[in-house]
Amino acid sequence: MADKLPPTPKLDELEKGPWPSFVSEIKMAAKSSLASQDLLGLLERSYNEKIGHWKHGGIVGVLGYGGGVIGRYCDLPAEFPNVSHFHTVRVNQPAGWYYKTDALRKICDIWEKRGSGLTNMHGSTGDIILLGTRTDELEPIFAELTAIGFDLGGSGSDVRTPSCCLGKSRCEWACYDTMALTHDLTQSFQDELHRPAFPYKFKFKMSGCPNDCVASVARADISIIGTWRDNIRVNQDAVLEYTKNGLNIQKEVIAFCPGKCMEWDGKQLDIDNSTCRRCMHCINVMPKALRPGKDTGATVLIGSKAPIIEGALLSSVLIPFWKPVAPYTDLKDLMGRIWEIWCEEGKNRERIGEFIQRMGMGNFLETIGVEPIPEMVAHPRENPYVFYEEYLVEDDEEEGQDKN
Amino acid sequence: MADKLPPTPKLDELEKGPWPSFVSEIKMAAKSSLASQDLLGLLERSYNEKIGHWKHGGIVGVLGYGGGVIGRYCDLPAEFPNVSHFHTVRVNQPAGWYYKTDALRKICDIWEKRGSGLTNMHGSTGDIILLGTRTDELEPIFAELTAIGFDLGGSGSDVRTPSCCLGKSRCEWACYDTMALTHDLTQSFQDELHRPAFPYKFKFKMSGCPNDCVASVARADISIIGTWRDNIRVNQDAVLEYTKNGLNIQKEVIAFCPGKCMEWDGKQLDIDNSTCRRCMHCINVMPKALRPGKDTGATVLIGSKAPIIEGALLSSVLIPFWKPVAPYTDLKDLMGRIWEIWCEEGKNRERIGEFIQRMGMGNFLETIGVEPIPEMVAHPRENPYVFYEEYLVEDDEEEGQDKN
Amino acid sequence: MPEPTRKRVTDIGPPHYEQFLPPAIKENYGKWLYHEFVKPGVLMHVSESGAKLFTVRAGGSRLMSIQKIRMICDLADKYCGGYLRFTSRHNIEFMFTDPTQIDPLIADLAKIGHPVGGTGRSITSIVHTQGWVHCHSAATDASGIVKSVMDGVIEHFTHSDLPAKCRIALACCLNMCGAVHCSDIAILGIHRRPPKIDHANLKKTCEIPNVSASCPTAAIRPGTVDGMPSVVVEEDRCMFCANCYTVCPSMKLNDPLNDGVSIWVGGKVSNARHEPMFSKLAIPYLPNNPPRWPEVTDAIINIINVWKGHARKNERLGEWIERIGWPRFFQMTGIQFEKLHIDDFKHAGLTFKRSAHLMF
Amino acid sequence: MPEPTRKRVTDIGPPHYEQFLPPAIKENYGKWLYHEFVKPGVLMHVSESGAKLFTVRAGGSRLMSIQKIRMICDLADKYCGGYLRFTSRHNIEFMFTDPTQIDPLIADLAKIGHPVGGTGRSITSIVHTQGWVHCHSAATDASGIVKSVMDGVIEHFTHSDLPAKCRIALACCLNMCGAVHCSDIAILGIHRRPPKIDHANLKKTCEIPNVSASCPTAAIRPGTVDGMPSVVVEEDRCMFCANCYTVCPSMKLNDPLNDGVSIWVGGKVSNARHEPMFSKLAIPYLPNNPPRWPEVTDAIINIINVWKGHARKNERLGEWIERIGWPRFFQMTGIQFEKLHIDDFKHAGLTFKRSAHLMF
Ligand code: SRM
Ligand code: SRM
Ligand code: SRM
Ligand code: SRM
Ligand code: SF4
Ligand code: SF4
Numbered sequence A, B: 001m002a003d004k005l006p007p008t009p010k011l012d013e014l015e016k017g018p019w020p021s022f023v024s025e026i027k028m029a030a031k032s033s034l035a036s037q038d039l040l041g042l043l044e045r046s047y048n049e050k051i052g053h054w055k056h057g058g059i060v061g062v063l064g065y066g067g068g069v070i071g072r073y074c075d076l077p078a079e080f081p082n083v084s085h086f087h088t089v090r091v092n093q094p095a096g097w098y099y100k101t102d103a104l105r106k107i108c109d110i111w112e113k114r115g116s117g118l119t120n121m122h123g124s125t126g127d128i129i130l131l132g133t134r135t136d137e138l139e140p141i142f143a144e145l146t147a148i149g150f151d152l153g154g155s156g157s158d159v160r161t162p163s164c165c166l167g168k169s170r171c172e173w174a175c176y177d178t179m180a181l182t183h184d185l186t187q188s189f190q191d192e193l194h195r196p197a198f199p200y201k202f203k204f205k206m207s208g209c210p211n212d213c214v215a216s217v218a219r220a221d222i223s224i225i226g227t228w229r230d231n232i233r234v235n236q237d238a239v240l241e242y243t244k245n246g247l248n249i250q251k252e253v254i255a256f257c258p259g260k261c262m263e264w265d266g267k268q269l270d271i272d273n274s275t276c277r278r279c280m281h282c283i284n285v286m287p288k289a290l291r292p293g294k295d296t297g298a299t300v301l302i303g304s305k306a307p308i309i310e311g312a313l314l315s316s317v318l319i320p321f322w323k324p325v326a327p328y329t330d331l332k333d334l335m336g337r338i339w340e341i342w343c344e345e346g347k348n349r350e351r352i353g354e355f356i357q358r359m360g361m362g363n364f365l366e367t368i369g370v371e372p373i374p375e376m377v378a379h380p381r382e383n384p385y386v387f388y389e390e391y392l393v394e395d396d397e398e399e400g401q402d403k404n
Numbered sequence C, D: 001m002p003e004p005t006r007k008r009v010t011d012i013g014p015p016h017y018e019q020f021l022p023p024a025i026k027e028n029y030g031k032w033l034y035h036e037f038v039k040p041g042v043l044m045h046v047s048e049s050g051a052k053l054f055t056v057r058a059g060g061s062r063l064m065s066i067q068k069i070r071m072i073c074d075l076a077d078k079y080c081g082g083y084l085r086f087t088s089r090h091n092i093e094f095m096f097t098d099p100t101q102i103d104p105l106i107a108d109l110a111k112i113g114h115p116v117g118g119t120g121r122s123i124t125s126i127v128h129t130q131g132w133v134h135c136h137s138a139a140t141d142a143s144g145i146v147k148s149v150m151d152g153v154i155e156h157f158t159h160s161d162l163p164a165k166c167r168i169a170l171a172c173c174l175n176m177c178g179a180v181h182c183s184d185i186a187i188l189g190i191h192r193r194p195p196k197i198d199h200a201n202l203k204k205t206c207e208i209p210n211v212s213a214s215c216p217t218a219a220i221r222p223g224t225v226d227g228m229p230s231v232v233v234e235e236d237r238c239m240f241c242a243n244c245y246t247v248c249p250s251m252k253l254n255d256p257l258n259d260g261v262s263i264w265v266g267g268k269v270s271n272a273r274h275e276p277m278f279s280k281l282a283i284p285y286l287p288n289n290p291p292r293w294p295e296v297t298d299a300i301i302n303i304i305n306v307w308k309g310h311a312r313k314n315e316r317l318g319e320w321i322e323r324i325g326w327p328r329f330f331q332m333t334g335i336q337f338e339k340l341h342i343d344d345f346k347h348a349g350l351t352f353k354r355s356a357h358l359m360f
């Protein structure tokens, strides 16, 4: 089929240069896929016209699932009939994105037969993205995927596919088992993942330490970031070794310590752990000399999202220190309480972070039964508009009266 | 009259202790003032009842002035007839709060005759506050005050009495002549000060250096804070001297430098002036060794205020570096442009800082003819909701079209 | 530019400051080179010319009688050739060139009850407002608390013994006339009971639409009460700003049972080291307990002691808290953190802790 | 708690990761002690057991054909016993215990066009989204810009030669699927023309009240156009969020003449040193210039070079800018500061410079 490739002078420019070319990928796929051939033509057209040629997707999917497929239709179906439908299938990746080649090959085989042959490894939420197929292929694809042990990920107003850094599998800093937690939550929340019933999407991301290698703090409704409570473990000899090899501790480490809690006298590195912020910087610079403490766990944060529509949010502290112990019942219970109030009072398309801001964090905590603590705020309020909730009345000076 | 003082067991408690007692002051005044006697009784009553006994003030003042007097009436006139009227007179202080005793004594004489004999030296805006008199005394007081060279300060929706730190008169750090500027502005804006015609109050405060000893950044619609553009003047010998006398430069100076721009090798203090933030800290700690540069001037900031009602504001940079040269025409011109748009489009009781936020700083700058520069912001916008103002249309690709 | 206005002879403005400057200051105006602290409350400024000026700073009770002003004038005549000044925080400064005059002046000041201090790493006078002495809005008295607190912390006025300057301010209502919102420690008069409406008089004294419009949370709406046109307040929504009372005397916020003060900490104004900062809520409510407000005084002394005991040299209260973190501030001071500490006004979300920078 | 759901056989969830872990990882799971950079793109992790694991990281084009995946599988079979993984930024990682395999693998990767790098103080793959390849919302293409930029900065992928990590991300519209809002450098597809309304079809395709309600600035109101019920947009108020288009296909924002990209800088996600930060607007508009978007590539290379030339070791782009100040950033990069840089959304006032901390 290769000789049938449409002329793509613009796109061809993107086959030049050292970085792997997605155009070459589409061309490779086009060898065995008419859809990919048409995609080439359509994309060349977009490159000429400086505009996309896709329409709003309708609701397409597999039986009994409310998510996992993004419907997509081309606005030039007559000219590009093979991409008139071009739906993507989101396949839930294994935690940590580890694969055996046989599993991957099986996915490729399905996708060669039933789709464009194009993928994203992976989408930015973390799924395997199978890019472009027709409505009538969806059921067969789903059946074949489950047969090889894979299932669909989330889309729509549901729990989205959780993802995590590789954690304890290959990182010395993992303060809890991110992959175990991710797998467990994904399995526990299959119903919430496949049957959208929330006001909007809800994402989980798990990072093993404050370096946050899955960017959880910026793009997850629940961000679980590993940390420790006790002291940084210091190997003074190894510290000295680093300095001998040219590390300037004062300039490269201490000057950047946000806790201002380190001192170096040329021989001994002193850390005042009581004001260490667990930022990881010193450990990052001297991985052979410093290690997180032994009393490890995680900080649970809530509410980050992209800007649409009230402005972007980072997640904020919900539980400063949580000990993740399977089956994580405490966390799941908490999720239940959070979802309950959000489903009840959340507005359509209102993410949990926006919801908390609208109802007030104090009120939110009250509803979900969590004590307010100073770790949850950067600082207490600056404005004096306090909603005092009780007041005394003259008749009965001794008794408080609830304003509500 | 002293024997006529009402019993004040509660207030008497406040005559104990080492700090000067305002109760003793009221008692002293009460020796020659019936109003102060009644004030004692009324205040004792407030101390017993835990509530004030003053009513909203009506509009009282002197002929032709819209401000300068705060009307005040007691809600128990029958019991305390001598404070049934208890208006305060705001007298514009001389810049820097310097006095000769003869001038002060003359004020005391007027106030002995025509008021309670109580004052605030000074009010928090900066005025001499003459505390408590009757409506019919206002005109005579005003006449006598002007006769000894004093005039009223501001109140209501006008320019409020400007104030300043003592600047060059006694401080080695003053980067411009705060008292000269304050006096000049006060004189130039007499009409704006005495005849309220703005949407709300408008305050000026002048500090000679970034230490900001009149707290201008927190409570002035225009805050003028001295600074310098060139290099901090360093006397290395004097630096050494400080260290010999026990100063730990690394811990007490460098660790606090917000510009992270200092280095000390035990002999020489190096400052990278290009990233010095003119914070004053190092100079404050070593006044004999370090001095502001020679190319001095001021930063003009705009918009601070107390929280009512949209929340407190600090002033923000309007002119990063301004050379104050009498008669300061450039600044006064700018004020004219600012007041023009504010009077035209500002809402009632909307301070300039709130106004700028409502109309957008970019739009505000455009109206007053000031270029937007990055010094005005802590950082550029984080949210992507940009009001692009022009777009191209198909017919005429070459020409921009103004959205407005 | 707006033309200088001289249309009426009235607008003479304040006297020119020059006539009030002591000769030593006139001569060295703009020529000062450096200063030293001679002792607490006493500064020495040295000029390029070599001239030395000594300043003695006396604590002022801002509310002063003309009798006291005259006594102070007597001292200024005696020691300073008839010149004196007041500071931006209402203290009184005596300036002269002869250092042997320092101690006699201090002794004379003591006689009329004025301590000397407030310089360097100290507490200086409390900026404050009118309270029950003059203002209709006051949720607490000003001068009484100020006197009580200053009595309690006077050692830090007369000794320069703190990690850094500590600026205390008091405002008797949310209008915050003292601009207390950027103080190391702020004492703020607060109401806690929604407006008690004088339905009988409201229609007479105020415009109903203005009253409803005045409420920033839209808690007020027009309504008929006991057959009279008036307004109704949805009490849940009241945040006690008293804006309605400012526009209408029939919306009384003052209430003896519920008024009191809140304590705010960690603000600053200077640009030294850290940029200026707002104060943050430390204690949401302490009762009005005249004449000496012991709860307020104790709370402030406690905060100062904890700060003094733990901060590094040069760390203002807010800078210290920023380094050690708010959780530890609450823990060390024993102040209870509660829901009310969490912001819920319009920028609330920006005060949430949006990182994993935590201390345990 | 929500019960784990197993009601339908369908919900099997993803395969358990354990079956996909290479033996060396299974054995040392949770036992890793430290790591070293062998060379750019190659990590060595050392376990408590003394075991060493080598990782070779290959740059991925996220958009991959099954053909390429199979080639990669071939390499994983050849070198890694059939195991491999992908990273959170879409790179491909090969892990094995025998260091002599490093160079042959790298050579084999080169043959199929995949460079090795992205570790340490480098630029790694650009997180991005769909663009014209798949999304109806796209204001620009994703893969084309990403390819062009990566070609331009590849030396910083293959060499660990920067002051710190530099994370670039691209989103093709304000929905920001890549969560680009916390990137060192973000490339954002933007619209600049208010919706072109398809009045003929609007009533058929959309609910008019929903369309008006969708606009956060209330720019849209119902109206009759050419006799047809439709909506009218007050163009001044449009901030190009495309929320109306999300709810209604007849409100088209895509526009070839005006769409393009903006560049944002200085964000970060890690807690290392500075708390996480949002990216800030650097360049409000660059044109869509396919196929290689030279303006975008040049702008990014310029920013990186200036940062690389001036930052201290360990300073992420945003940390460096915070130290030197935004005025100098604009000056050094030659980027023009303009009105559009100044925030005018709801927290705008908090972005004004509210201190005298200035650098000249
Ligand atoms: C495929 C993917 C982009 C990619 O190429 O990687 C994607 C694609 C779309 N996203 Fe997304 N989002 C994808 C990850 C994200 C992320 C990143 C993440 O999950 O970590 C975000 C930012 C984080 C967040 O959730 O806030 C994201 C924030 C959005 C938003 C804005 C949501 C908000 O609350 O601000 C929308 C708009 C919406 O939901 O209406 C959106 C909407 C969309 C839609 C469904 C467009 C639409 O309005 O219907 C896109 C379909 C494109 C297509 O045709 O394929 N997408 N979207 C990502 C999912 C892949 C996967 O499953 O692995
Ligand atoms: C006398 C004084 C307090 C004092 O004891 O020092 C004072 C007293 C009053 N202020 Fe003030 N303000 C005084 C300085 C301030 C300051 C501080 C400053 O000017 O540096 C502020 C904060 C800075 C600012 O302007 O934002 C201040 C912010 C207010 C506000 C809130 C304004 C705002 O925009 O947030 C009000 C409420 C109002 O204007 O309706 C207010 C209103 C009032 C009124 C007029 C009460 C009212 O609502 O009618 C008070 C009259 C009290 C009385 O009966 O004597 N006063 N007021 C100060 C003036 C003395 C002088 O002229 O020297
Ligand atoms: C007299 C006065 C100015 C005036 O025109 O009246 C003044 C005078 C001096 N100030 Fe001030 N400041 C005065 C109010 C202020 C204020 C305003 C306020 O408190 O409301 C501030 C801002 C406070 C804040 O940040 O909240 C202020 C922040 C400073 C600073 C910065 C302190 C810091 O570390 O943040 C210095 C530098 C220093 O002390 O190291 C300073 C330094 C000085 C010096 C050393 C300047 C000099 O070289 O002469 C003067 C003696 C300081 C001392 O007493 O320790 N002055 N100073 C004011 C005395 C008030 C009083 O009676 O106590
Ligand atoms: C493989 C991966 C995790 C995964 O599960 O896939 C990973 C792995 C490692 N990261 Fe990471 N990080 C990975 C994405 C991230 C991300 C997420 C992102 O970029 O979207 C971040 C947050 C970035 C941000 O702040 O914007 C991230 C921030 C860090 C940091 C903190 C860097 C900083 O100074 O801010 C470190 C520590 C360091 O490098 O010194 C780190 C350190 C590490 C270490 C050294 C951890 C270890 O001991 O093994 C790993 C090798 C680092 C390297 O390549 O230099 N990793 N790392 C991700 C590789 C992405 C890629 O293909 O390039
Ligand atoms: S987040 Fe921490 S534990 Fe996870 S991979 Fe990154 S550095 Fe390792
Ligand atoms: S982890 Fe961060 S805060 Fe803690 S000591 Fe190291 S550099 Fe400092």
Ligand code: SF4
Pocket: B165, B166, B167, B168, B171, B172, B173, B174, B175, B207, B208, B209, B210, B211, B212, B213, B214, B226
């Ligand atoms: S603001 Fe500066 S110039 Fe003015 S008195 Fe204070 S330290 Fe001196």
Ligand code: SF4
Pocket: B256, B257, B258, B259, B260, B261, B262, B271, B275, B276, B277, B278, B279, B280, B281, B282, B283, C273
């Ligand atoms: S003035 Fe401040 S920023 Fe500048 S060098 Fe001194 S301490 Fe650093």
Ligand code: SF4
Pocket: C129, C130, C131, C135, C136, C137, C138, C139, C171, C172, C173, C174, C175, C176, C177, C178
């Ligand atoms: S703070 Fe409030 S009560 Fe006190 S003087 Fe000002 S307006 Fe009056």
Ligand code: SF4
Pocket: C194, C195, C214, C215, C216, C217, C218, C219, C220, C233, C237, C238, C239, C240, C241, C242, C243, C244, C245, C253
């Ligand atoms: S006090 Fe403020 S919030 Fe309460 S009713 Fe009055 S105006 Fe509304």
Ligand code: SF4
Pocket: D129, D130, D131, D135, D136, D137, D138, D139, D171, D172, D173, D174, D175, D176, D177, D178
């Ligand atoms: S960023 Fe916008 S255009 Fe790009 S994939 Fe997401 S929704 Fe579509």
Ligand code: SF4
Pocket: D194, D195, D214, D215, D216, D217, D218, D219, D220, D233, D237, D238, D239, D240, D241, D242, D243, D244, D245, D253
């Ligand atoms: S793009 Fe956004 S701002 Fe513009 S009309 Fe549509 S919804 Fe309103």
